[in-house]
Amino acid sequence: MKFNSIRNGIGIMLLVAFLSIPFLTPFQTYLSIPNQITTFHNQDNIDVPTLGTSVAVSSTDDNQVIQALGDTEFTTVSPGQSEIVYELAGLPIKKVNVDILDDFKVIPSGHSIGVNLQTLGVLVVGHHxxxxxxxxxxxxxxxxxxxxxxxxxxxxxxxxxxxxxxxxxxxxxxxxxxxxxxxxxxxxxxxxxxxxxxxxxxxxxxxGLYIRDSAAGIGTMTFYDPKSKKYGALGHVISDMDTKKPIEINDGTIVYSSIKSIEKGNNGVPGEKHAEFSTADGELGTITKNSPFGVFGKLNKDLNNGEFNEPMPIALSSEVKEGPAKILTVIEGSKVEEFDVDIVNSVPQKFPATKGMILKITDPELLDATGGIVQGMSGSPIIQNGKVIGAVTHVFVNDPTSGYGVHIEWMLNEAGIDIYEKSNDKKAS
Structure with a gap:
């Protein structure tokens, strides 16, 4: 009887010890170590959690890719693949794959643009x-x-x-x-x-048909690549106002537009920018794609972006953090201005998907002018810690101060800009 009591006691202690493992700090730290880190060359250093063990660097490329600055901090040396290996008593206990991409920058825009679309064929919008x-x-x-x-x-x-x-x-x-x-x-x-x-x-x-062969509207340009002249705008698909279906385009153009007035948004009623197309400077560029991530094409000329005219690095979805950020947009005329927002939530996405972020307008001037996010603001670039992270896409109808954003890497992908291209070439070789 006494022996059974001791055995039961030991069993309970072992069970308690086993159930306590997930709550131990070293175990929690181990689980917090990522399996994969992807970042850009010549941007931020890489920081990883410490386990109190030794950490080694193993390169999978011929050249050195990262270099240790300390026990848990590393700097990039060149694009390529590498590994960070946690070791205990000389034995590996955790491996982190590291992918360093070529440094890549775009120019954030914020310009208000007029969009003219020519449909593929003619669209049936009603019967009579x-x-x-x-x-x-x-x-x-x-x-x-x-x-x-x-x-x-x-x-x-x-x-x-x-x-x-x-x-x-x-x-x-x-x-x-x-x-x-x-x-x-x-x-x-x-x-x-x-x-x-x-x-x-x-x-x-x-x-007995009503048909349409074109569509027009306003939005905001998100970015353009100064090298290829490719651009992205709006951050969401353009749908026909009657059928509510995405417009399949044959071709299209974009022009400058000037904001004349703004109808403020209220709960249940989204606001709207009222703009005038400006054709004095001719067409800004072509439209070749209308997708769930926005409209895309190529510029005919360089844009003057004022104080925001310098190329800026981008952030992958895994690098976006909750907290303060900025958006660039126009609320009067054609002047691009910077306004404060908060990133309320961001989902790291491994595959292209819309609505990757939730943001909230916090800037008093913008709230006073618009009431929050309004129609025509879609595509306004979002900037955090000196990097372009995405674009404003949708407003919450019952809370015009808040809405969704799309991650910049998916817009770049739709524009035909592959930020992983050279890295993929190295993997294939």
Whole structure:
């Protein structure tokens, strides 16, 4: 009986000791050591937690990549791959892979821009009923053409604008024939027959569709690369105002815009910048992509960014911290200004994803002028500790002082700028 009591006591002590392991400081420190560190050459030093053990550097490249400054601090020597190894009694107990990328900088913009998009084909934005001799009907609905569809071709001929459609409709009506229409719906492309009908009121052949071939709006440019002239803006996709679907573009342009007034945001009602397109300086650049991460293209000319005209390093999503930051945006005319914000939350992302940050406007001047984040502010670059970390994208409707941001590395990726390119080349070799 006494022996069983001792055995049970030892068992309880071992159980308590085992359950206590996760709460021990050395164990917690061990768990806090990352498996992977990725950063840029010639920027910040690398700091890792200390375990009270020796730390060694092992390079996986021919050249020295990092150098120890102390037990837990390292400096970058050259781009490449390396390892930081924690050792206890000469035995490795933890390995940290280190990837040093080539130094990379962009110019943060903050300029207000006008955006002109030309759709791919023509976009179906609505149906209308025709008064025909056989009653009221919409030929397009009968042909299973839906709002949000894109008309790519008619009778095998590419359609690029609304004016391209009318001659086909008139000719088919006169001939009493149906049109062979190529439709794109989401990722599917198919053909359908669409027969124009005589409208008894106007004495014209019609197909019962409202269509659109362009869109325009304002936003903010986030960055541009002074070497390649590639840029990114808005931080989110441009959708059609009627269909609410992303606009597939054929091409597009951006121009300067000047802020004339601002409608302040209130709870439940987002505010808005009112701007005027400025065409005196011609087109700023082209638009080649409209994606969930913004609009992208190439500049025709260098931009004058005033006091923010110097290239600035970027931060990866893993380097963004909660706390103070700045945004660059325009609230009057075309002057880019800097305003205070707080990063409330940031999620390190291994793969491209939107809404990686939550930020809150704290600057009294900006709050007084706008009430917080307003339409037209999307794309305003976010800067923290001297680095471009992302862009403002969305406002919280019930709290206009707060909203989402997207990490800069995903916008660069969409712009066709691969910050990992040389590092990947070394891995492949």
């Amino acid at each position: 009923v025709i008064d025909s001799k056989n009653g009221k009907k919409s030929p397009a609905e009968e042909a299973n053409i839906q709002v949000g569809d894109t008309i790519l071709k008619i009778n095998g001929k590419d359609i690029s604008s609304m004016k391209d459609v009318a001659p086909f409709v008139e000719q088919a009506g006169d001939d009493g024939k149906a049109l062979n229409v190529t439709i794109k719906r989401n990722e599917e492309t198919f053909e359908t027959k669409l027969k124009p009908t005589m409208d008894e009121k106007t004495n014209e052949y019609k197909i």
